[in-house]
Structures are given as structure tokens and as C-alpha cells.
Amino acid sequence: MRHTISLLVENKFGVLSRIAGLFSGRGYNIESLSVGETIDPQISTMTIVTSGDDQIIEQITKQLNKLIDVIKVVDMTELDHVEREMVLIKVAPRQEDKAEVLRLTEIFRGRVVDSSKTTYTIEITGDEKKIEAIIELLKPIGIKEFVRTGKIAIAREGVKKS
Amino acid sequence: MKMTGAEILVETLKREGVKHIFGYPGGVILNIFDLLYDDKDIQLILTRHEQGAVHAADGYARSTGKPGVVLVTSGPGATNTITGIATASMDSIPLVVFSGQVPTMLIGNDAFQEADIVGISRPCTKYNYLAKDVRDLSRIIREAFHIATTGRPGPVLIDLPKDVTASKADFTWPEVKIRSYNPTYEGNRWMIQQAANLIAKSKRAVIIAGGGVIISGAHKELKELAEVTNIPVTMTLMGLGGFPGTHPLSLGMPGMHGTYYANKSIQESDLLIAIGMRFDDRVTGKIDAFAPHAKIIHIDIDPTSIRKNVRVDIPIVGDVKRVLTVLNKMLREDMKEQWDEVRKAWLRQIDLWRQERPMTYTYSDDVIKPQFVVEKIFELTKGDAIISTEVGQNQMWAAQFFKFDRPRMWLTSGGLGTMGYGFPAAIGAQIAHPNKLVIDIAGDGSIQMNIQELATAVINKLPVKVAILNNRYLGMVRQWQELFFAGRYSHTHLEVVPDFVKLAEAYGAVGLRATKPSEVESVLKEAFKIKKTVFMDFVVHWKEKVFPMVPAGAPIDHMLFEEKPEKEEKKLKAVK
Numbered sequence: 065m066r067h068t069i070s071l072l073v074e075n076k077f078g079v080l081s082r083i084a085g086l087f088s089g090r091g092y093n094i095e096s097l098s099v100g101e102t103i104d105p106q107i108s109t110m111t112i113v114t115s116g117d118d119q120i121i122e123q124i125t126k127q128l129n130k131l132i133d134v135i136k137v138v139d140m141t142e143l144d145h146v147e148r149e150m151v152l153i154k155v156a157p158r159q160e161d162k163a164e165v166l167r168l169t170e171i172f173r174g175r176v177v178d179s180s181k182t183t184y185t186i187e188i189t190g191d192e193k194k195i196e197a198i199i200e201l202l203k204p205i206g207i208k209e210f211v212r213t214g215k216i217a218i219a220r221e222g223v224k225k226s
Numbered sequence: 227m228k229m230t231g232a233e234i235l236v237e238t239l240k241r242e243g244v245k246h247i248f249g250y251p252g253g254v255i256l257n258i259f260d261l262l263y264d265d266k267d268i269q270l271i272l273t274r275h276e277q278g279a280v281h282a283a284d285g286y287a288r289s290t291g292k293p294g295v296v297l298v299t300s301g302p303g304a305t306n307t308i309t310g311i312a313t314a315s316m317d318s319i320p321l322v323v324f325s326g327q328v329p330t331m332l333i334g335n336d337a338f339q340e341a342d343i344v345g346i347s348r349p350c351t352k353y354n355y356l357a358k359d360v361r362d363l364s365r366i367i368r369e370a371f372h373i374a375t376t377g378r379p380g381p382v383l384i385d386l387p388k389d390v391t392a393s394k395a396d397f398t399w400p401e402v403k404i405r406s407y408n409p410t411y412e413g414n415r416w417m418i419q420q421a422a423n424l425i426a427k428s429k430r431a432v433i434i435a436g437g438g439v440i441i442s443g444a445h446k447e448l449k450e451l452a453e454v455t456n457i458p459v460t461m462t463l464m465g466l467g468g469f470p471g472t473h474p475l476s477l478g479m480p481g482m483h484g485t486y487y488a489n490k491s492i493q494e495s496d497l498l499i500a501i502g503m504r505f506d507d508r509v510t511g512k513i514d515a516f517a518p519h520a521k522i523i524h525i526d527i528d529p530t531s532i533r534k535n536v537r538v539d540i541p542i543v544g545d546v547k548r549v550l551t552v553l554n555k556m557l558r559e560d561m562k563e564q565w566d567e568v569r570k571a572w573l574r575q576i577d578l579w580r581q582e583r584p585m586t587y588t589y590s591d592d593v594i595k596p597q598f599v600v601e602k603i604f605e606l607t608k609g610d611a612i613i614s615t616e617v618g619q620n621q622m623w624a625a626q627f628f629k630f631d632r633p634r635m636w637l638t639s640g641g642l643g644t645m646g647y648g649f650p651a652a653i654g655a656q657i658a659h660p661n662k663l664v665i666d667i668a669g670d671g672s673i674q675m676n677i678q679e680l681a682t683a684v685i686n687k688l689p690v691k692v693a694i695l696n697n698r699y700l701g702m703v704r705q706w707q708e709l710f711f712a713g714r715y716s717h718t719h720l721e722v723v724p725d726f727v728k729l730a731e732a733y734g735a736v737g738l739r740a741t742k743p744s745e746v747e748s749v750l751k752e753a754f755k756i757k758k759t760v761f762m763d764f765v766v767h768w769k770e771k772v773f774p775m776v777p778a779g780a781p782i783d784h785m786l787f788e789e790k791p792e793k794e795e796k797k798l799k800a801v802k
């Protein structure tokens with residue numbers, strides 16, 4: 065099963081490679097990883113999407129906890145939480161499909177952030193399903209490339225997962 | 227007062243109580259070596275290879291419980307430490323390793339003798355540092371000692387760019403505060419109570435004690451637990467000495483080369499109490515078939531050890547000594563009188579297994595059996611010696627036939643299985659215990675991996691004894707080839723083995739040789755009398771194998787045994 069694991073880590077030299085090294089050294093898989101500063105500039109937050117059975121996930125969270133630079137590990141999958149990801153998609157539609165691209169962007173509450181004679185670059189934010197859906201819809205129209213940020217997640221306040 | 231980085235380092239080490247450093251110099255570390263040249267409080271022991279320095283520091287640490295300290299130069303000096311660091315890491319040994327580094331300005335430029343040792347050592351250290359600013363130096367060193375010696379101990383490396391040790395700062399003595407590092411020492415009381423309840427109900431319980439018992443200094447608490455509850459104890463390779471090997475409740479070692487009765491007991495048990503051990507595959511054999519009827523209580527300070535490879539019913543994260551202290555109190559309040567009665571049938575059954583398949587070998591009058599040498603060492607020293615080993619058959623025979631009654635007398639590379647460990651480790655232990663008898667039980671292959679340390683031993687007048695079980699083969703690998711590769715001895719015959727007697731003499735040590743069983747005792751006695759480094763070359767039977775043996779991946783009660791020789795005159799010798 066897939067899990068979204070959120071970490072608070074010391075914002076120090078080499079932290080990323082300690083975490084990446086833990087996953088690669090023990091044969092765990094990282095599906096996506098995103099890193100950013102927190103309100104305290106000495107602390108970064110990381111969101112890692114990984115997969116494995118319960119035993120592997122238990123090991124992953126324990127191993128992460130054991131790293132000296134890791135302050136806190138939360139398996140978001142066990143909590144009620146909000147997940148978001150952003151994608152930038154560069155589409156190259158034929159003349160007759162241009163309106164459709166704009167329409168889809170609208171429906172998905174995205175924005176066109178750049179355009180050229182032959183392309184639009186659109187920005188979409190949402191959960192994974194939404195991102196996958198827009199990509200599927202735009203594929204037949206002609207995607208040149210897309211870039212995803214990887215997931216970020218935050219726990220919802222005051223709710224326990226039912 | 228302003229001090230240079232090198233001065234700060236030396237002062238910090240003194241305040242940390244460091245008396246000995248094992249090291250090897252080079253360009254970028256000269257600032258520090260220069261200070262140690264005439265230092266009164268810290269002695270630097272120059273080894274002849276950086277790997278030797280790390281193993282020596284490791285032997286020092288294992289035999290004392292104090293952290294071992296290493297000082298080497300950048301590049302090749304630093305990379306040469308890696309095997310030693312990985313060895314210590316696998317066995318949870320506290321080390322602080324200082325490596326020189328090129329000046330900060332040059333880092334990343336492929337400068338002369340630059341190696342990214344922080345990157346290289348990351349997976350085999352508990353933590354590591356690149357000290358970039360002289361003002362952080364004392365804090366980093368203090369943190370390194372703290373991290374190395376607390377929780378589950380391990381090696382910590384500090385990389386020291388040359389300009390950092392040369393530049394100046396005020397000396398500071400900051401408190402260690404690492405918000406993200408808080409090992410759990412106290413076990414959860416509710417869990418410990420559950421463990422006590424299970425123990426109270428169990429009929430066929432077995433304790434498996436690992437290296438954690440020794441590290442946490444819990445041998446007394448373990449003995450009390452075993453004696454109060456009358457539960458037999460098996461000690462992993464790392465746990466030898468954590469419980470007295472001569473105790474009636476001792477089952478010896480479990481696993482691949484463990485005793486039949488230890489493995490049988492585990493397999494038939496209804497409760498396993500695993501203490502400070504991590505269910506290595508050499509202990510469990512085939513995991514799915516391991517202890518099929520047992521509930522498992524697992525006590526370990528490292529949460530990642532728990533449920534890593536076996537299912538656990540009662541996980542207890544904490545320091546072994548503290549957890550056992552609480553557990554023993556709960557059990558004492560229980561039903562002490564009933565224990566003996568409850569365990570009678572179980573202990574009787576174990577005795578039957580013990581009689582059925584004792585830990586034996588076939589003695590010979592014509593050729594020296596390696597087991598006989600180990601047995602004689604045990605007999606002559608009465609167990610009062612620090613024993614280190616190399617890796618291979620020598621290591622297993624030492625583990626099987628020497629009985630360790632006390633902790634910190636047994637130095638062996640368990641997790642990594644590093645050939646070349648034993649001799650430098652013995653040197654480190656001898657530095658820490660100048661008046662103790664320290665013996666490396668070696669193979670002729672392994673001893674050649676760090677044989678240059680003869681010079682270190684001789685120059686420092688260390689009376690280390692090396693007993694080479696010389697079979698002219700990479701014996702353990704040869705054994706696997708004999709059993710599993712149809713006797714095709716691909717590259718395991720060493721063909722040319724040096725004359726160890728002459729070699730020892732060439733270094734200024736003493737060399738002795740025994741070629742017949744009748745000479746073994748006199749060679750050992752003579753060696754123990756000589757107050758110098760002694761190499762003993764025991765020319766042993768080349769074809770001897772380590773038994774019992776569980777083939778890799780088989781259940782641990784599927785054991786191979788020595789074939790009983792037909793010849794009558796070869797009497798079977800049982801070891802109590």
C-alpha cells in the first residue's frame with residue numbers, strides 16, 4: 065500500500081542524502097519527495113510517498129526516526145489529512161483543440177502561465193486523482209512535457225481518522 | 227583565550243577522558259599530530275595501516291566499554307578506515323574517528339588526497355560531521371562522543387579540513403543538546419508486565435541473549451532473571467560472556483554453528499525471550515520455520531531491530547539493564563517457588579538433547595585438531611583471558627569451545643565478519659589492559675590481512691598472543707566448497723603460507739610452532755610465559771570442519787553433524 069510520510073528534519077547539510085541513502089541502502093522505494101522550509105528556518109519538512117506492506121512501512125518510519133537529523137515522522141496515511149500536488153503541463157494543441165485546452169484548464173481550476181505560438185503551459189493544483197485526470201484528458205490533445213512537484217501533505221486540525 | 231582548532235580538539239579529547247588514540251599521520255592532519263608529539267596525557271599508538279587503527283580502537287572499546295578514538299589523514303587514510311568503521315557499526319561499537327580533510331576552499335575540487343569521506347562513510351556510521359567552522363569544533367566533538375556512546379552505540383566520524391584545525395577560536399565547552407536524538411531507555415511498564423505474565427505462564431521458555439546485554443552491562447540482571455525463573459539461556463555470537471558459559475542453564479550459542487540443544491530448545495519453545503539481539507539470519511536460519519510454537523518477547527534499545535525480521539508478541543524498546551531490572555522485580559513478586567517445578571520437564575528434555583548431541587569433536591593423537599587447541603587455551607587460562615578472533619572456522623571454534631563467563635572478554639567481528647579484525651583488536655585490548663592475557667585465535671588466511679600490525683605490537687612491547695590454526699586453506703570457505711560445491715576447492719588453497727615463526731622473528735616477535743597434539747600444551751604454556759608478542763603456528767588438520775552446521779536458509783534444527791569415524795581408537799571427546 066502507498067503511504068505519505070511527512071518528516072520534520074534539521075535543515076542541515078547532508079540531510080537529504082541521509083534520507084535518500086536510507087531508502088536506497090535498504091531497498092525501499094521513493095515515489096515522490098518534496099522538501100521545503102518550515103516556519104522555523106532551521107527545520108525543513110519533507111513529504112515522501114512510498115509503498116510497501118505494513119512491516120516495510122513500520123521499518124521505514126522507525127528507520128527514519130532513528131536518523132539523528134530527523135525530528136519527527138508522521139505517517140499521514142494514518143491521519144485525516146490534505147494532500148496537494150502541482151503540475152506544470154506544456155501542451156501543443158492543434159489549432160482546433162486550443163479552445164478545448166482552455167476549457168479543460170478552466171474546469172480544473174488551473175491557469176495558463178505561459179504560452180507561445182504553438183504551446184500553452186498550464187498550472188494545475190490538486191490531489192493526485194485530479195492531476196492524473198487532467199493529464200489523461202490532455203494526452204490525446206498533445207502533451208509536450210509535464211513536471212510534477214511531488215506530493216505535499218498536512219494533517220487536518222482536530223480530526224482523527226474514522 | 228584563542229586556541230587553534232587542533233588545540234581545541236586535543237583539549238576536548240582530554241576533557242572527554244581520552245587516554246589513547248590509534249592513528250596514522252599524513253599531510254592535512256599534521257597540526258594535530260604535532261600537538262600529540264609531546265603530549266603527556268594522550269598516547270597515540272601508531273599502527274601500520276589505518277584499518278588496523280580502527281580495529282584496535284574497536285578492540286579497546288569492546289574490552290573496556292569506553293569509546294575508541296582514531297585519527298587518520300585524508301583521502302587514502304580515510305578510505306582505509308571504512309572496513310573498520312563498518313565492522314564497528316554492525317556490532318554497535320562506540321568509536322570516534324577523526325579524518326583529515328583538504329582545506330575547505332579545495333573541497334569538491336578533486337584536490338590531492340581528497341575523498342568525500344562523509345559521503346562514503348554515511349551508511350556505516352551512526353552519524354558523521356564535516357567540521358566547517360573552528361567555532362563549532364568542541365560542540366561537534368562533544369556531540370560525537372555523546373552519539374557514539376548512548377542509545378545503540380556506534381561509530382561517529384568527524385572530517386576535519388586542514389584550515390579548520392589551523393584557524394583560531396575561543397575555547398568553549400557547550401552542553402550537548404540534540405533535540406532530534408532521544409534514545410528510549412525506560413521500557414514501557416505495561417509491556418514489561420505483559421512479558422512477566424507470559425513468562426509466568428510459559429512451560430518451555432528460552433532466553434536468547436545478544437550483544438545488547440554486554441553493551442548495557444546487564445549480565446547480573448540477566449543471570450538473576452535466568453536463575454529466578456529457571457529458564458535456560460543461549461547466547462548469540464555477540465552475546466557470549468553476557469551469561470556465564472559454564473552455568474548449568476547455559477545452552478551455548480544458537481544458530482548456524484550453534485549447539486544442537488540450543489537450536490532444538492528454540493524450535494520447541496513456547497516462549498522466546500530475546501534480549502539485546504536482532505535475529506540475524508545466522509541465528510534464525512529459515513525465518514518461516516523459526517521457533518514455530520513460541521510467543522516472542524523482544525527487548526532492544528533500537529526500535530528498528532524489533533519486528534524487522536521476526537514477528538514479535540511483546541515488543542519492549544529500552545535499555546536492557548533497566549528493562550530487566552523492572553522485569554525481575556515483577557517476577558520476584560510472582561510465584562518464585564513454582565518455577566523449579568514448572569521447568570523440570572523442560573530442563574530434563576533439554577538435557578536429553580544435550581546428551582544426544584553434545585558439542586564434540588573427534589580427538590586425534592596424530593594430527594592437531596583445531597578444537598583441541600581452543601580447548602587447551604581455555605583449560606590453561608581457566609577462561610581468564612581476553613580472546614579475539616579472526617573470521618572463519620577459527621572464529622566458530624573459539625565461540626564453541628571457549629566458555630566465556632564474563633562480559634567484555636570476547637572480541638569478534640559478528641555482523642560484518644571481517645577477516646583481519648582479531649589481531650589489531652587484540653592489540654587495542656592489550657593497550658587498555660596491559661596486565662591481562664590477550665589472545666587472538668586466528669586462521670592462516672585472516673592473519674595475513676593485518677599482519678603488518680606485528681610491528682605495532684612489538685614496538686609497543688605488547689605481549690599479545692596469536693594462536694594461528696594453520697590449515698593452509700581459507701578453511702570456512704573450503705568447508706562450504708566441500709559440502710556444497712562437490713569438493714571443488716576454487717581458490718581456497720593458500721599454497722604458499724609464510725613461515726609464521728620466521729615472520730614473527732623478522733618483526734622482533736617470538737615464533738613458536740606445534741605440529742603434533744602432544745606439543746600443543748607446551749607451546750601454549752611457553753607462549754603465556756613470554757612477556758612479548760608471540761605467534762604460535764599450530765599446524766592443524768586441513769580437512770577439519772565446523773560442526774554442527776545448519777546449511778544457509780535451512781531451519782535451525784536441520785543440522786549437519788560430524789560423521790562418526792569408524793576407527794575405534796578415535797575416541798569421542800565430549801566437552802562439558
Ligand SMILES: Cc1ncc(C[n+]2csc(CCOP(=O)(O)OP(=O)(O)O)c2C)c(N)n1
Nearest residue numbers: 618619620643645669670671672700701702
Ligand atoms: C575481508 C574478508 N574477505 C573475505 C571473507 C570471506 N571469508 C569468510 S571465512 C574465510 C576464510 C578464512 O580463512 P582463514 O582465515 O584461514 O580461517 P579458517 O576458516 O581456515 O579458520 C573467507 C575468505 C571475509 N569474511 N572477510
